[in-house]
Amino acid sequence: MIRLFFFCLAFLGLMVASLFAQPIVDISPSVAWQGKVIEVKIPAAGITGVEGKFLGQKFKLYPQEDNFVGIIGVPTDQKPGNYNLRLIITQTDGKTIEQVEMLKVWPTKFPVTRYWLKPSRNKLRARNIIDNEWSEIEKVLLHESEKRLWSGQFALPVKGEKSQGFGQLQIINGKRSGSHKGVDLAVPIGTKVFAPNAGQVVFTQKLKAFGGTVVVDHGQGIHTLYFHLSKFAAEVGQDVKQGDLIAYSGNTGVSTGAHLHWGMSVHNLRVDPEQWVKYEM
Numbered sequence: 001m002i003r004l005f006f007f008c009l010a011f012l013g014l015m016v017a018s019l020f021a022q023p024i025v026d027i028s029p030s031v032a033w034q035g036k037v038i039e040v041k042i043p044a045a046g047i048t049g050v051e052g053k054f055l056g057q058k059f060k061l062y063p064q065e066d067n068f069v070g071i072i073g074v075p076t077d078q079k080p081g082n083y084n085l086r087l088i089i090t091q092t093d094g095k096t097i098e099q100v101e102m103l104k105v106w107p108t109k110f111p112v113t114r115y116w117l118k119p120s121r122n123k124l125r126a127r128n129i130i131d132n133e134w135s136e137i138e139k140v141l142l143h144e145s146e147k148r149l150w151s152g153q154f155a156l157p158v159k160g161e162k163s164q165g166f167g168q169l170q171i172i173n174g175k176r177s178g179s180h181k182g183v184d185l186a187v188p189i190g191t192k193v194f195a196p197n198a199g200q201v202v203f204t205q206k207l208k209a210f211g212g213t214v215v216v217d218h219g220q221g222i223h224t225l226y227f228h229l230s231k232f233a234a235e236v237g238q239d240v241k242q243g244d245l246i247a248y249s250g251n252t253g254v255s256t257g258a259h260l261h262w263g264m265s266v267h268n269l270r271v272d273p274e275q276w277v278k279y280e281m
């Protein structure tokens with residue numbers, strides 16, 4: 001009896017020890033919403049590097065004060081359910097351990113919007129035009145610099161009424177189109193567009209489908225995108241801080257009226273920029 005008691009005690013001790021051997025991972029928010037991001041934080045003590053894997057995406061966690069921090073997005077069409085978040089942790093002793101956390105993907109309600117495009121605008125939606133232009137934009141989105149340039153919450157690039165939210169399912173000229181990859185803010189042509197946070201301008205081009213396009217690199221795989229612009233006010237390579245003028249809004253490309261399309265890209269996945277305005281990342 002006594003022997004069994006000590007055996008149980010030893011077993012319990014082992015279990016507690018193994019629990020404490022694993023670093024405590026802080027995941028915020030605790031559920032992963034479709035179209036939103038989650039932030040993964042792990043104390044840096046005894047660790048030299050961390051890589052994450054979630055929903056088939058690999059991402060790097062970067063040193064940030066006393067932690068390693070990584071941000072990862074959830075595709076809008078990800079099936080709700082439980083998924084593993086895998087963290088590959090390299091310790092100071094050179095050993096690599098894998099830690100698995102279970103995360104719940106929750107559905108986001110995306111409304112359906114129908115709109116009509118004039119034939120002259122609609123023909124700009126040709127697959128080859130969109131594919132060619134997108135592959136140019138994607139080149140800069142795939143570039144991931146080690147340094148975090150942004151800090152705190154993002155500001156809105158323009159003050160305007162939201163005319164279409166992120167992830168809305170679009171029916172254009174009666175045909176089902178893809179989901180909306182950004183937020184549309186209705187503002188008159190020529191409205192000043194300001195950098196929502198610090199970064200570097202990495203793309204300025206007049207495109208047929210996306211119209212006047214600017215991309216700002218905020219570091220560590222985070223980019224913001226601006227479409228349908230009428231004029232640029234910053235050059236490629238220019239460093240910007242929050243509130244700096246980068247462009248003027250317009251109605252160029254595949255657009256039904258004067259507005260700014262504001263997009264957010266996290267490791268080349270489009271997510272809802274509004275989350276970054278409401279919460280600090």
Ligand SMILES: [Zn+2]
Nearest residue numbers: 182183184261
């Ligand atoms: Zn849009």
